[in-house]
Each structure stands twice: as C-alpha cells, then as structure tokens.
Amino acid sequence: MIPTPDLSHLKKQDYDQIYEPAEDTFLLLDALEEDGENLKASNPSICLEVGSGSGCVTSFISKIIGTAVHTAIVQRLSGKVDVILFNPPYVPTSEEEVIEAQKYGNIGGAWAGGADGMQVTDVFLGRVERLLSPSGRFYLVALKENNIPKICKDMADKYGLESKIVLQRRAGREHLFIICFTRMGLQD
Amino acid sequence: MVRLITHNVLACHAKNCNTNNFPLQFKDVKVEHREAEFNADFLKGFLPKLEWKALVDTAKELGDTSLPDEQPEMLDDEFLQNLHHVLLEIHVEEGSMTCPNCGHVYPIFNGIPNMLLAEHEIG
Numbered sequence: 371m372i373p374t375p376d377l378s379h380l381k382k383q384d385y386d387q388i389y390e391p392a393e394d395t396f397l398l399l400d401a402l403e404e405d406g407e408n409l410k411a412s413n414p415s416i417c418l419e420v421g422s423g424s425g426c427v428t429s430f431i432s433k434i435i436g437t438a439v440h441t442a443i444v445q446r447l448s449g450k451v452d453v454i455l456f457n458p459p460y461v462p463t464s465e466e467e468v469i470e471a472q473k474y475g476n477i478g479g480a481w482a483g484g485a486d487g488m489q490v491t492d493v494f495l496g497r498v499e500r501l502l503s504p505s506g507r508f509y510l511v512a513l514k515e516n517n518i519p520k521i522c523k524d525m526a527d528k529y530g531l532e533s534k535i536v537l538q539r540r541a542g543r544e545h546l547f548i549i550c551f552t553r554m555g556l557q558d
Numbered sequence: 559m560v561r562l563i564t565h566n567v568l569a570c571h572a573k574n575c576n577t578n579n580f581p582l583q584f585k586d587v588k589v590e591h592r593e594a595e596f597n598a599d600f601l602k603g604f605l606p607k608l609e610w611k612a613l614v615d616t617a618k619e620l621g622d623t624s625l626p627d628e629q630p631e632m633l634d635d636e637f638l639q640n641l642h643h644v645l646l647e648i649h650v651e652e653g654s655m656t657c658p659n660c661g662h663v664y665p666i667f668n669g670i671p672n673m674l675l676a677e678h679e680i681g
Contacts, residue, residue, distance in 0.1 A: 415600065446580055
C-alpha cells in the first residue's frame with residue numbers, strides 16, 4: 371500500500387484558498403493504486419494534473435510511476451500526454467456560482483460545477499482527446515448526478531475514447547466514481 | 559523547479575497568443591547545478607516528447623553546448639549523460655521567461671515560475 375502524501379506542512383488557513391483533500395481525493399488515490407499495473411505498463415513519461423489543489427494527487431502518482439509530472443496547462447503537448455488526472459468541480463450548483471467562483475478565484479471554484487455539475491468538466495472533456503498520447507490514460511472524478519453513462523457515451527461518440535469505472539464509493543451523500551478513458555482497444 | 563525539461567513543455571497561454579509562443583525566452587537568469595539520479599530508460603522515453611531545436615538553443619543560451627543540433631540515431635552513453643545534465647540538472651533559480659510572440663513576462667522566484675495570468679489575459 372502506498373501511503374497518502376504527508377500534508378502536515380499545510381495549515382488550516384491554507385485550506386481557505388485551496389481544496390483540502392477529502393473523500394473524493396482519497397478515492398482517486400485508491401483508484402490510481404488499483405490501476406497501478408496498467409499505469410506502469412503504459413510506460414508513461416508525461417503526466418498532467420488539471421486543478422492540482424494541494425498537490426496531493428500529483429505527489430501520490432509520482433510514487434507509482436516514478437517519473438516527471440507537470441501541473442501546468444501545456445498546449446505544446448498535443449498528443450503527448452501519457453496520464454491526465456482531473457478531479458473537477460463536480461457539484462451541481464447555479465450557473466452564477468460557477469461564474470463567480472471562477473472569476474474571483476475563490477475556494478468555491480474547487481466544487482461549483484453549475485448545471486448537472488458539468489459546466490467546468492465539459493470544457494475540459496472537449497480538449498482531452500487532443501492532449502492524450504496514443505497509449506494515454508485519463509482519470510476523471512465524477513458524481514452520480516453528473517450522469518456518468520452520458521459522459522462515457524459522449525466521449526466514445528465524439529472522440530472515440532472508451533471508458534471503464536475503476537472504483538466507486540459512497541461518501542456521505544456523494545456517490546463518487548473514478549472513470550478511466552483511453553483510446554479504443556486499450557482497456558483490459 | 560524550472561529545469562529545461564519543464565521549460566521545453568511550456569508555451570505562452572495568454573489570451574489570443576497561439577502562434578510563435580514557444581519557446582519562452584530566458585532573461586536575467588541565475589542558474590544552479592544540482593545532481594539528479596540518472597535513468598537511461600526515462601531519457602529514451604522522453605526523447606520523442608521533446609522539441610529538440612528549442613532544447614539545444616536554450617541550453618546554448620545557458621552556456622551548455624554539449625548537445626548536437628540533430629537528435630542522434632545512436633543513443634550512446636555520452637549523449638545520454640549530456641542529455642541528462644541539460645534536462646534535469648540545470649536549475650533556473652531566478653530571472654524570467656518572455657513570450658517571443660506577445661511579450662508576456664513570466665517571472666521566476668526561488669526556482670518557482672509564476673505562470674498565472676491576470677484575469678483580462680485569460681483566453
């Protein structure tokens with residue numbers, strides 16, 4: 371078992387501005403560990419985490435794949451990213467709440483997802499296929515309310531990416547899923 | 559950390575800046591050399607991801623002329639050692655990176671690049 375990265379250097383007031391790792395974060399860590407053999411077998415050399423927050427997930431995956439990890443948006447890397455991680459703001463909220471949070475960069479940006487909780491995620495889903503390398507893997511955190519069958523069908527129909535649920539877990543009132551997307555023929 | 563492996567994947571992401579926005583130009587840099595663990599497989603795997611000319615030119619600007627202008631077909635140990643040093647052991651601690659297209663300046667303090675944009679610059 372891989373230990374959760376030590377975050378003791380972060381103080382309570384840091385979490386006023388960045389998302390404090392919670393059940394969704396830990397589910398993503400567990401899913402990456404669960405899928406660790408597939409991750410290693412794909413020989414990744416570039417990993418991109420979108421919206422890294424405390425950096426807990428990036429820090430964790432570097433222990434599995436032991437390789438270079440970058441956390442900036444990189445248009446230079448079209449078709450070259452081997453692992454993409456995204457724990458998006460997935461909570462269904464009003465559209466205003468999303469706009470406000472993204473505009474002022476407040477902590478609400480870590481969860482406010484607008485209609486179906488998909489407003490921010492949808493923007494990124496439209497760019498994933500262009501970033502992924504031929505053997506690339508994209509891990510997404512999603513909530514049942516985000517309509518997971520529709521996300522998977524859309525990604526297959528529009529971008530030719532197939533998917534599998536790596537893990538799912540109920541955490542309080544949230545039913546959380548980790549979905550892994552790859553190009554066709556790479557799922558086991 | 560601003561190493562050349564990072565620099566080689568960074569392009570300007572300011573609003574409407576989509577062409578000629580790579581590589582970012584180093585300016586007024588303070589460089590440190592720190593030893594890193596050598597991993598030949600990692601280097602070989604990373605080679606196809608690199609923009610070779612940008613790497614060679616930037617290394618030269620920082621005073622390292624060990625890399626050939628064209629990627630060699632035979633990856634011998636000397637080449638891999640030089641590549642290892644250029645990619646992973648040269649740290650830019652202070653200075654800035656300027657976009658060759660729009661002129662946006664990304665400052666570097668204590669080895670940390672500030673890639674954030676002001677709200678009106680976000681595309």
